[in-house]
Amino acid sequence: MSDVMPDRGKIIAVTGKGGTGKTVISTLFVRFLSEVDVPLAIDADPASSLPAALGIEVKRTIGDLREEIARPSAIPFDESMPTDMMLEKKIGELLINTPDFSLLTMGRSEGPGCYCLINDILRHAIDRFSKRFETVVIDCEAGLEHLSRRTMRDVDTLVVVSDPTMRGVKTAGVIKEISDQLEISFDQIYLILNKATDEDRAFFEDKIKEIGIELAGVVPQDENVKAFDRVGKPLIDLPADSPAVLAVREIMEKMKLIGG
Incomplete structure:
Protein backbone atom coordinates (compact mmCIF):
# COMPACT_ATOMS: atom_id res chain seq x y z
CA MET A 1 0.00 0.00 0.00
CA SER A 2 1.30 3.47 -0.89
CA ASP A 3 2.19 5.89 1.88
CA VAL A 4 1.14 8.79 -0.31
CA MET A 5 -2.06 10.35 1.00
CA PRO A 6 -4.73 11.49 -1.50
CA ASP A 7 -4.99 15.26 -1.89
CA ARG A 8 -8.71 15.18 -1.14
CA GLY A 9 -11.35 13.06 0.54
CA LYS A 10 -13.67 10.54 -1.09
CA ILE A 11 -16.63 12.24 -2.76
CA ILE A 12 -19.94 10.34 -2.86
CA ALA A 13 -22.80 11.82 -4.88
CA VAL A 14 -26.39 10.60 -4.53
CA THR A 15 -28.70 11.31 -7.46
CA GLY A 16 -31.77 9.97 -9.23
CA LYS A 17 -35.32 10.79 -10.29
CA GLY A 18 -37.36 13.04 -8.01
CA GLY A 19 -39.30 11.24 -5.29
CA THR A 20 -37.07 8.18 -5.13
CA GLY A 21 -35.79 8.89 -1.61
CA LYS A 22 -32.35 10.35 -2.37
CA THR A 23 -32.36 12.37 0.82
CA VAL A 24 -33.15 9.35 3.01
CA ILE A 25 -30.21 7.47 1.48
CA SER A 26 -27.91 10.51 1.78
CA THR A 27 -28.90 10.98 5.42
CA LEU A 28 -28.14 7.38 6.31
CA PHE A 29 -24.82 7.57 4.45
CA VAL A 30 -23.89 10.54 6.64
CA ARG A 31 -25.05 8.68 9.74
CA PHE A 32 -22.84 5.65 9.12
CA LEU A 33 -19.84 7.61 7.87
CA SER A 34 -19.99 9.73 11.03
CA GLU A 35 -19.32 6.58 13.04
CA VAL A 36 -15.89 6.46 11.38
CA ASP A 37 -15.01 10.14 10.92
CA VAL A 38 -16.63 13.56 10.55
CA PRO A 39 -18.00 13.73 6.98
CA LEU A 40 -19.07 16.82 5.08
CA ALA A 41 -22.70 16.70 3.91
CA ILE A 42 -23.59 18.97 1.00
CA ASP A 43 -27.22 19.64 0.14
CA ALA A 44 -26.93 20.44 -3.57
CA ASP A 45 -30.71 20.37 -4.12
CA PRO A 46 -32.50 23.76 -4.14
CA ALA A 47 -35.39 22.04 -2.34
CA SER A 48 -33.08 21.81 0.71
CA SER A 49 -34.50 18.66 2.31
CA LEU A 50 -31.22 17.36 3.75
CA PRO A 51 -30.83 19.82 6.65
CA ALA A 52 -34.21 18.86 8.16
CA ALA A 53 -33.41 15.17 7.66
CA LEU A 54 -30.18 15.74 9.59
CA GLY A 55 -31.95 17.76 12.28
CA ILE A 56 -30.22 21.04 11.36
CA GLU A 57 -31.71 24.51 10.94
CA VAL A 58 -29.91 26.48 8.22
CA LYS A 59 -29.89 30.26 8.29
CA ALA A 70 -24.84 40.06 -6.97
CA ARG A 71 -25.12 43.15 -4.76
CA PRO A 72 -21.47 44.13 -4.14
CA SER A 73 -22.42 46.76 -1.60
CA ALA A 74 -23.89 44.02 0.62
CA ILE A 75 -20.63 42.14 1.08
CA PRO A 76 -17.27 43.75 1.92
CA PHE A 77 -14.36 42.28 -0.06
CA ASP A 78 -10.80 42.67 1.10
CA GLU A 79 -8.91 43.82 -1.99
CA SER A 80 -5.64 42.57 -0.48
CA MET A 81 -6.95 38.99 -0.50
CA PRO A 82 -7.13 36.93 -3.76
CA THR A 83 -10.70 36.40 -4.96
CA ASP A 84 -10.60 32.60 -4.63
CA MET A 85 -9.35 32.87 -1.05
CA MET A 86 -12.05 35.40 -0.20
CA LEU A 87 -14.70 33.16 -1.76
CA GLU A 88 -13.42 30.16 0.20
CA LYS A 89 -13.58 32.22 3.38
CA LYS A 90 -17.17 33.28 2.67
CA ILE A 91 -18.22 29.70 1.87
CA GLY A 92 -16.53 28.57 5.08
CA GLU A 93 -18.80 30.93 7.01
CA LEU A 94 -21.79 28.98 5.66
CA LEU A 95 -20.54 25.67 7.10
CA ILE A 96 -22.52 24.30 10.03
CA ASN A 97 -20.29 22.10 12.17
CA THR A 98 -21.54 19.47 14.61
CA PRO A 99 -19.56 16.83 16.53
CA ASP A 100 -20.73 14.19 14.01
CA PHE A 101 -20.70 15.98 10.63
CA SER A 102 -20.50 19.34 8.87
CA LEU A 103 -23.18 20.67 6.53
CA LEU A 104 -23.16 23.05 3.56
CA THR A 105 -26.45 23.96 1.88
CA MET A 106 -26.89 25.17 -1.69
CA GLY A 107 -30.31 26.77 -1.16
CA ARG A 108 -32.28 28.80 -3.67
CA SER A 109 -31.51 31.97 -5.54
CA GLU A 110 -33.95 34.71 -4.57
CA GLY A 111 -33.05 36.99 -7.46
CA PRO A 112 -33.65 36.63 -11.20
CA GLY A 113 -31.43 34.60 -13.48
CA CYS A 114 -30.17 31.05 -13.69
CA TYR A 115 -28.28 28.97 -11.19
CA CYS A 116 -24.97 29.36 -13.03
CA LEU A 117 -23.27 31.38 -10.29
CA ILE A 118 -24.61 29.15 -7.51
CA ASN A 119 -23.32 26.09 -9.35
CA ASP A 120 -19.92 27.76 -9.83
CA ILE A 121 -19.73 28.51 -6.09
CA LEU A 122 -20.85 24.96 -5.29
CA ARG A 123 -18.16 23.52 -7.59
CA VAL A 136 -18.06 14.18 1.33
CA VAL A 137 -21.69 13.16 0.72
CA ILE A 138 -23.58 15.25 -1.86
CA ASP A 139 -27.38 15.04 -1.99
CA CYS A 140 -27.88 16.11 -5.62
CA GLU A 141 -30.77 17.84 -7.29
CA ALA A 142 -33.13 15.41 -9.03
CA GLY A 143 -32.30 14.89 -12.69
CA LEU A 144 -29.21 15.79 -14.68
CA GLU A 145 -28.50 19.40 -13.69
CA HIS A 146 -25.28 18.80 -11.79
CA LEU A 147 -23.98 16.36 -14.38
CA SER A 148 -24.71 18.64 -17.33
CA ARG A 149 -23.01 21.57 -15.57
CA ARG A 150 -20.13 19.25 -14.54
CA THR A 151 -20.57 20.19 -10.89
CA MET A 152 -20.02 16.50 -10.12
CA ARG A 153 -16.84 16.19 -12.18
CA ASP A 154 -14.61 14.81 -9.40
CA VAL A 155 -17.00 12.32 -7.81
CA ASP A 156 -15.47 8.99 -6.74
CA THR A 157 -18.70 7.09 -6.10
CA LEU A 158 -21.96 7.89 -7.87
CA VAL A 159 -25.06 6.39 -6.26
CA VAL A 160 -28.22 6.48 -8.37
CA VAL A 161 -31.40 5.95 -6.35
CA SER A 162 -34.44 4.51 -8.12
CA ASP A 163 -37.86 3.53 -6.95
CA PRO A 164 -39.25 0.21 -8.26
CA THR A 165 -40.63 1.75 -11.46
CA MET A 166 -39.51 1.57 -15.05
CA ARG A 167 -39.30 5.39 -15.11
CA GLY A 168 -36.88 5.38 -12.21
CA VAL A 169 -34.64 2.73 -13.75
CA LYS A 170 -34.73 4.43 -17.16
CA THR A 171 -33.70 7.72 -15.52
CA ALA A 172 -30.75 5.87 -13.98
CA GLY A 173 -29.82 4.69 -17.46
CA VAL A 174 -29.98 8.24 -18.83
CA ILE A 175 -27.75 9.48 -15.98
CA LYS A 176 -25.18 6.81 -16.86
CA GLU A 177 -25.46 7.65 -20.57
CA ILE A 178 -25.03 11.41 -20.03
CA SER A 179 -22.03 10.90 -17.74
CA ASP A 180 -20.43 8.72 -20.43
CA GLN A 181 -21.11 11.33 -23.12
CA LEU A 182 -19.60 14.08 -20.97
CA GLU A 183 -16.64 11.79 -20.19
CA ILE A 184 -17.32 12.05 -16.47
CA SER A 185 -15.73 8.96 -14.95
CA PHE A 186 -16.42 7.48 -11.52
CA ASP A 187 -14.41 4.91 -9.60
CA GLN A 188 -17.71 3.29 -8.69
CA ILE A 189 -21.29 3.69 -9.90
CA TYR A 190 -24.13 1.87 -8.18
CA LEU A 191 -27.89 1.78 -8.21
CA ILE A 192 -29.96 1.46 -5.05
CA LEU A 193 -33.54 0.26 -5.49
CA ASN A 194 -35.43 2.11 -2.79
CA LYS A 195 -38.88 1.43 -1.30
CA ALA A 196 -38.76 -1.97 -2.97
CA THR A 197 -39.41 -5.66 -2.26
CA ASP A 198 -37.53 -8.84 -3.15
CA GLU A 199 -40.06 -9.31 -5.95
CA ASP A 200 -39.15 -5.87 -7.29
CA ARG A 201 -35.48 -6.86 -7.19
CA ALA A 202 -36.17 -10.02 -9.20
CA PHE A 203 -38.18 -8.03 -11.75
CA PHE A 204 -35.66 -5.20 -12.27
CA GLU A 205 -32.32 -6.97 -11.78
CA ASP A 206 -31.75 -7.82 -15.46
CA LYS A 207 -32.98 -4.40 -16.58
CA ILE A 208 -30.48 -2.72 -14.26
CA LYS A 209 -27.67 -4.87 -15.67
CA GLU A 210 -28.64 -3.76 -19.17
CA ILE A 211 -28.01 -0.09 -18.34
CA GLY A 212 -24.51 -0.89 -17.08
CA ILE A 213 -24.92 -0.01 -13.41
CA GLU A 214 -24.27 -2.46 -10.59
CA ARG A 230 -45.15 12.89 9.05
CA VAL A 231 -44.15 14.76 12.20
CA GLY A 232 -40.92 16.30 10.88
CA LYS A 233 -38.58 14.22 13.02
CA PRO A 234 -34.97 14.04 11.75
CA LEU A 235 -34.40 10.89 9.70
CA ILE A 236 -30.85 10.60 11.03
CA ASP A 237 -32.46 9.50 14.33
CA LEU A 238 -34.26 6.48 12.83
CA PRO A 239 -34.05 3.43 15.14
CA ALA A 240 -31.00 1.22 14.63
CA ASP A 241 -33.25 -1.75 13.82
CA SER A 242 -35.32 0.18 11.28
CA PRO A 243 -35.50 -1.76 7.96
CA ALA A 244 -34.07 1.14 5.91
CA VAL A 245 -31.20 1.64 8.37
CA LEU A 246 -30.26 -2.05 8.32
CA ALA A 247 -30.45 -2.21 4.52
CA VAL A 248 -28.31 0.91 3.96
CA ARG A 249 -25.66 -0.33 6.39
CA GLU A 250 -25.44 -3.61 4.44
CA ILE A 251 -25.25 -1.71 1.13
CA MET A 252 -22.47 0.58 2.40
CA GLU A 253 -20.50 -2.45 3.58
CA LYS A 254 -20.89 -4.01 0.13
CA MET A 255 -19.69 -0.77 -1.48
CA LYS A 256 -16.76 -0.74 0.99
CA LEU A 257 -17.69 2.71 2.24
CA ILE A 258 -17.71 1.36 5.80
CA GLY A 259 -16.25 -1.75 7.38
CA GLY A 260 -18.27 -4.90 7.95
Missing part, protein backbone atom coordinates in the same frame (compact mmCIF):
# COMPACT_ATOMS: atom_id res chain seq x y z
CA ARG A 60 -27.57 31.06 5.36
CA THR A 61 -26.94 29.15 2.14
CA ILE A 62 -24.87 29.39 -1.04
CA GLY A 63 -27.97 30.99 -2.56
CA ASP A 64 -27.75 33.79 0.00
CA LEU A 65 -24.05 34.23 -0.80
CA ARG A 66 -24.93 34.46 -4.49
CA GLU A 67 -27.36 37.28 -3.71
CA GLU A 68 -24.70 39.10 -1.71
CA ILE A 69 -22.19 38.77 -4.55
CA HIS A 124 -15.57 25.72 -5.90
CA ALA A 125 -16.80 24.54 -2.48
CA ILE A 126 -16.54 20.88 -3.46
CA ASP A 127 -13.04 21.40 -4.87
CA ARG A 128 -11.80 23.23 -1.78
CA PHE A 129 -13.57 21.53 1.11
CA SER A 130 -13.06 17.99 -0.13
CA LYS A 131 -9.42 18.55 0.86
CA ARG A 132 -10.45 19.11 4.48
CA PHE A 133 -12.70 16.08 4.98
CA GLU A 134 -12.12 12.33 4.65
CA THR A 135 -15.54 11.89 3.01
CA LEU A 215 -27.20 -3.02 -8.23
CA ALA A 216 -25.84 -2.28 -4.74
CA GLY A 217 -28.95 -3.51 -3.00
CA VAL A 218 -32.58 -2.99 -2.11
CA VAL A 219 -33.95 -0.75 0.63
CA PRO A 220 -37.45 -1.82 1.72
CA GLN A 221 -40.43 0.42 2.31
CA ASP A 222 -40.01 1.57 5.90
CA GLU A 223 -42.96 2.69 7.99
CA ASN A 224 -40.57 4.43 10.38
CA VAL A 225 -39.47 6.77 7.57
CA LYS A 226 -43.13 7.64 6.91
CA ALA A 227 -43.79 8.21 10.61
CA PHE A 228 -40.72 10.43 11.05
CA ASP A 229 -41.55 12.44 7.92
Whole structure:
Protein backbone atom coordinates (compact mmCIF):
# COMPACT_ATOMS: atom_id res chain seq x y z
CA MET A 1 0.00 0.00 0.00
CA SER A 2 1.30 3.47 -0.89
CA ASP A 3 2.19 5.89 1.88
CA VAL A 4 1.14 8.79 -0.31
CA MET A 5 -2.06 10.35 1.00
CA PRO A 6 -4.73 11.49 -1.50
CA ASP A 7 -4.99 15.26 -1.89
CA ARG A 8 -8.71 15.18 -1.14
CA GLY A 9 -11.35 13.06 0.54
CA LYS A 10 -13.67 10.54 -1.09
CA ILE A 11 -16.63 12.24 -2.76
CA ILE A 12 -19.94 10.34 -2.86
CA ALA A 13 -22.80 11.82 -4.88
CA VAL A 14 -26.39 10.60 -4.53
CA THR A 15 -28.70 11.31 -7.46
CA GLY A 16 -31.77 9.97 -9.23
CA LYS A 17 -35.32 10.79 -10.29
CA GLY A 18 -37.36 13.04 -8.01
CA GLY A 19 -39.30 11.24 -5.29
CA THR A 20 -37.07 8.18 -5.13
CA GLY A 21 -35.79 8.89 -1.61
CA LYS A 22 -32.35 10.35 -2.37
CA THR A 23 -32.36 12.37 0.82
CA VAL A 24 -33.15 9.35 3.01
CA ILE A 25 -30.21 7.47 1.48
CA SER A 26 -27.91 10.51 1.78
CA THR A 27 -28.90 10.98 5.42
CA LEU A 28 -28.14 7.38 6.31
CA PHE A 29 -24.82 7.57 4.45
CA VAL A 30 -23.89 10.54 6.64
CA ARG A 31 -25.05 8.68 9.74
CA PHE A 32 -22.84 5.65 9.12
CA LEU A 33 -19.84 7.61 7.87
CA SER A 34 -19.99 9.73 11.03
CA GLU A 35 -19.32 6.58 13.04
CA VAL A 36 -15.89 6.46 11.38
CA ASP A 37 -15.01 10.14 10.92
CA VAL A 38 -16.63 13.56 10.55
CA PRO A 39 -18.00 13.73 6.98
CA LEU A 40 -19.07 16.82 5.08
CA ALA A 41 -22.70 16.70 3.91
CA ILE A 42 -23.59 18.97 1.00
CA ASP A 43 -27.22 19.64 0.14
CA ALA A 44 -26.93 20.44 -3.57
CA ASP A 45 -30.71 20.37 -4.12
CA PRO A 46 -32.50 23.76 -4.14
CA ALA A 47 -35.39 22.04 -2.34
CA SER A 48 -33.08 21.81 0.71
CA SER A 49 -34.50 18.66 2.31
CA LEU A 50 -31.22 17.36 3.75
CA PRO A 51 -30.83 19.82 6.65
CA ALA A 52 -34.21 18.86 8.16
CA ALA A 53 -33.41 15.17 7.66
CA LEU A 54 -30.18 15.74 9.59
CA GLY A 55 -31.95 17.76 12.28
CA ILE A 56 -30.22 21.04 11.36
CA GLU A 57 -31.71 24.51 10.94
CA VAL A 58 -29.91 26.48 8.22
CA LYS A 59 -29.89 30.26 8.29
CA ARG A 60 -27.57 31.06 5.36
CA THR A 61 -26.94 29.15 2.14
CA ILE A 62 -24.87 29.39 -1.04
CA GLY A 63 -27.97 30.99 -2.56
CA ASP A 64 -27.75 33.79 0.00
CA LEU A 65 -24.05 34.23 -0.80
CA ARG A 66 -24.93 34.46 -4.49
CA GLU A 67 -27.36 37.28 -3.71
CA GLU A 68 -24.70 39.10 -1.71
CA ILE A 69 -22.19 38.77 -4.55
CA ALA A 70 -24.84 40.06 -6.97
CA ARG A 71 -25.12 43.15 -4.76
CA PRO A 72 -21.47 44.13 -4.14
CA SER A 73 -22.42 46.76 -1.60
CA ALA A 74 -23.89 44.02 0.62
CA ILE A 75 -20.63 42.14 1.08
CA PRO A 76 -17.27 43.75 1.92
CA PHE A 77 -14.36 42.28 -0.06
CA ASP A 78 -10.80 42.67 1.10
CA GLU A 79 -8.91 43.82 -1.99
CA SER A 80 -5.64 42.57 -0.48
CA MET A 81 -6.95 38.99 -0.50
CA PRO A 82 -7.13 36.93 -3.76
CA THR A 83 -10.70 36.40 -4.96
CA ASP A 84 -10.60 32.60 -4.63
CA MET A 85 -9.35 32.87 -1.05
CA MET A 86 -12.05 35.40 -0.20
CA LEU A 87 -14.70 33.16 -1.76
CA GLU A 88 -13.42 30.16 0.20
CA LYS A 89 -13.58 32.22 3.38
CA LYS A 90 -17.17 33.28 2.67
CA ILE A 91 -18.22 29.70 1.87
CA GLY A 92 -16.53 28.57 5.08
CA GLU A 93 -18.80 30.93 7.01
CA LEU A 94 -21.79 28.98 5.66
CA LEU A 95 -20.54 25.67 7.10
CA ILE A 96 -22.52 24.30 10.03
CA ASN A 97 -20.29 22.10 12.17
CA THR A 98 -21.54 19.47 14.61
CA PRO A 99 -19.56 16.83 16.53
CA ASP A 100 -20.73 14.19 14.01
CA PHE A 101 -20.70 15.98 10.63
CA SER A 102 -20.50 19.34 8.87
CA LEU A 103 -23.18 20.67 6.53
CA LEU A 104 -23.16 23.05 3.56
CA THR A 105 -26.45 23.96 1.88
CA MET A 106 -26.89 25.17 -1.69
CA GLY A 107 -30.31 26.77 -1.16
CA ARG A 108 -32.28 28.80 -3.67
CA SER A 109 -31.51 31.97 -5.54
CA GLU A 110 -33.95 34.71 -4.57
CA GLY A 111 -33.05 36.99 -7.46
CA PRO A 112 -33.65 36.63 -11.20
CA GLY A 113 -31.43 34.60 -13.48
CA CYS A 114 -30.17 31.05 -13.69
CA TYR A 115 -28.28 28.97 -11.19
CA CYS A 116 -24.97 29.36 -13.03
CA LEU A 117 -23.27 31.38 -10.29
CA ILE A 118 -24.61 29.15 -7.51
CA ASN A 119 -23.32 26.09 -9.35
CA ASP A 120 -19.92 27.76 -9.83
CA ILE A 121 -19.73 28.51 -6.09
CA LEU A 122 -20.85 24.96 -5.29
CA ARG A 123 -18.16 23.52 -7.59
CA HIS A 124 -15.57 25.72 -5.90
CA ALA A 125 -16.80 24.54 -2.48
CA ILE A 126 -16.54 20.88 -3.46
CA ASP A 127 -13.04 21.40 -4.87
CA ARG A 128 -11.80 23.23 -1.78
CA PHE A 129 -13.57 21.53 1.11
CA SER A 130 -13.06 17.99 -0.13
CA LYS A 131 -9.42 18.55 0.86
CA ARG A 132 -10.45 19.11 4.48
CA PHE A 133 -12.70 16.08 4.98
CA GLU A 134 -12.12 12.33 4.65
CA THR A 135 -15.54 11.89 3.01
CA VAL A 136 -18.06 14.18 1.33
CA VAL A 137 -21.69 13.16 0.72
CA ILE A 138 -23.58 15.25 -1.86
CA ASP A 139 -27.38 15.04 -1.99
CA CYS A 140 -27.88 16.11 -5.62
CA GLU A 141 -30.77 17.84 -7.29
CA ALA A 142 -33.13 15.41 -9.03
CA GLY A 143 -32.30 14.89 -12.69
CA LEU A 144 -29.21 15.79 -14.68
CA GLU A 145 -28.50 19.40 -13.69
CA HIS A 146 -25.28 18.80 -11.79
CA LEU A 147 -23.98 16.36 -14.38
CA SER A 148 -24.71 18.64 -17.33
CA ARG A 149 -23.01 21.57 -15.57
CA ARG A 150 -20.13 19.25 -14.54
CA THR A 151 -20.57 20.19 -10.89
CA MET A 152 -20.02 16.50 -10.12
CA ARG A 153 -16.84 16.19 -12.18
CA ASP A 154 -14.61 14.81 -9.40
CA VAL A 155 -17.00 12.32 -7.81
CA ASP A 156 -15.47 8.99 -6.74
CA THR A 157 -18.70 7.09 -6.10
CA LEU A 158 -21.96 7.89 -7.87
CA VAL A 159 -25.06 6.39 -6.26
CA VAL A 160 -28.22 6.48 -8.37
CA VAL A 161 -31.40 5.95 -6.35
CA SER A 162 -34.44 4.51 -8.12
CA ASP A 163 -37.86 3.53 -6.95
CA PRO A 164 -39.25 0.21 -8.26
CA THR A 165 -40.63 1.75 -11.46
CA MET A 166 -39.51 1.57 -15.05
CA ARG A 167 -39.30 5.39 -15.11
CA GLY A 168 -36.88 5.38 -12.21
CA VAL A 169 -34.64 2.73 -13.75
CA LYS A 170 -34.73 4.43 -17.16
CA THR A 171 -33.70 7.72 -15.52
CA ALA A 172 -30.75 5.87 -13.98
CA GLY A 173 -29.82 4.69 -17.46
CA VAL A 174 -29.98 8.24 -18.83
CA ILE A 175 -27.75 9.48 -15.98
CA LYS A 176 -25.18 6.81 -16.86
CA GLU A 177 -25.46 7.65 -20.57
CA ILE A 178 -25.03 11.41 -20.03
CA SER A 179 -22.03 10.90 -17.74
CA ASP A 180 -20.43 8.72 -20.43
CA GLN A 181 -21.11 11.33 -23.12
CA LEU A 182 -19.60 14.08 -20.97
CA GLU A 183 -16.64 11.79 -20.19
CA ILE A 184 -17.32 12.05 -16.47
CA SER A 185 -15.73 8.96 -14.95
CA PHE A 186 -16.42 7.48 -11.52
CA ASP A 187 -14.41 4.91 -9.60
CA GLN A 188 -17.71 3.29 -8.69
CA ILE A 189 -21.29 3.69 -9.90
CA TYR A 190 -24.13 1.87 -8.18
CA LEU A 191 -27.89 1.78 -8.21
CA ILE A 192 -29.96 1.46 -5.05
CA LEU A 193 -33.54 0.26 -5.49
CA ASN A 194 -35.43 2.11 -2.79
CA LYS A 195 -38.88 1.43 -1.30
CA ALA A 196 -38.76 -1.97 -2.97
CA THR A 197 -39.41 -5.66 -2.26
CA ASP A 198 -37.53 -8.84 -3.15
CA GLU A 199 -40.06 -9.31 -5.95
CA ASP A 200 -39.15 -5.87 -7.29
CA ARG A 201 -35.48 -6.86 -7.19
CA ALA A 202 -36.17 -10.02 -9.20
CA PHE A 203 -38.18 -8.03 -11.75
CA PHE A 204 -35.66 -5.20 -12.27
CA GLU A 205 -32.32 -6.97 -11.78
CA ASP A 206 -31.75 -7.82 -15.46
CA LYS A 207 -32.98 -4.40 -16.58
CA ILE A 208 -30.48 -2.72 -14.26
CA LYS A 209 -27.67 -4.87 -15.67
CA GLU A 210 -28.64 -3.76 -19.17
CA ILE A 211 -28.01 -0.09 -18.34
CA GLY A 212 -24.51 -0.89 -17.08
CA ILE A 213 -24.92 -0.01 -13.41
CA GLU A 214 -24.27 -2.46 -10.59
CA LEU A 215 -27.20 -3.02 -8.23
CA ALA A 216 -25.84 -2.28 -4.74
CA GLY A 217 -28.95 -3.51 -3.00
CA VAL A 218 -32.58 -2.99 -2.11
CA VAL A 219 -33.95 -0.75 0.63
CA PRO A 220 -37.45 -1.82 1.72
CA GLN A 221 -40.43 0.42 2.31
CA ASP A 222 -40.01 1.57 5.90
CA GLU A 223 -42.96 2.69 7.99
CA ASN A 224 -40.57 4.43 10.38
CA VAL A 225 -39.47 6.77 7.57
CA LYS A 226 -43.13 7.64 6.91
CA ALA A 227 -43.79 8.21 10.61
CA PHE A 228 -40.72 10.43 11.05
CA ASP A 229 -41.55 12.44 7.92
CA ARG A 230 -45.15 12.89 9.05
CA VAL A 231 -44.15 14.76 12.20
CA GLY A 232 -40.92 16.30 10.88
CA LYS A 233 -38.58 14.22 13.02
CA PRO A 234 -34.97 14.04 11.75
CA LEU A 235 -34.40 10.89 9.70
CA ILE A 236 -30.85 10.60 11.03
CA ASP A 237 -32.46 9.50 14.33
CA LEU A 238 -34.26 6.48 12.83
CA PRO A 239 -34.05 3.43 15.14
CA ALA A 240 -31.00 1.22 14.63
CA ASP A 241 -33.25 -1.75 13.82
CA SER A 242 -35.32 0.18 11.28
CA PRO A 243 -35.50 -1.76 7.96
CA ALA A 244 -34.07 1.14 5.91
CA VAL A 245 -31.20 1.64 8.37
CA LEU A 246 -30.26 -2.05 8.32
CA ALA A 247 -30.45 -2.21 4.52
CA VAL A 248 -28.31 0.91 3.96
CA ARG A 249 -25.66 -0.33 6.39
CA GLU A 250 -25.44 -3.61 4.44
CA ILE A 251 -25.25 -1.71 1.13
CA MET A 252 -22.47 0.58 2.40
CA GLU A 253 -20.50 -2.45 3.58
CA LYS A 254 -20.89 -4.01 0.13
CA MET A 255 -19.69 -0.77 -1.48
CA LYS A 256 -16.76 -0.74 0.99
CA LEU A 257 -17.69 2.71 2.24
CA ILE A 258 -17.71 1.36 5.80
CA GLY A 259 -16.25 -1.75 7.38
CA GLY A 260 -18.27 -4.90 7.95
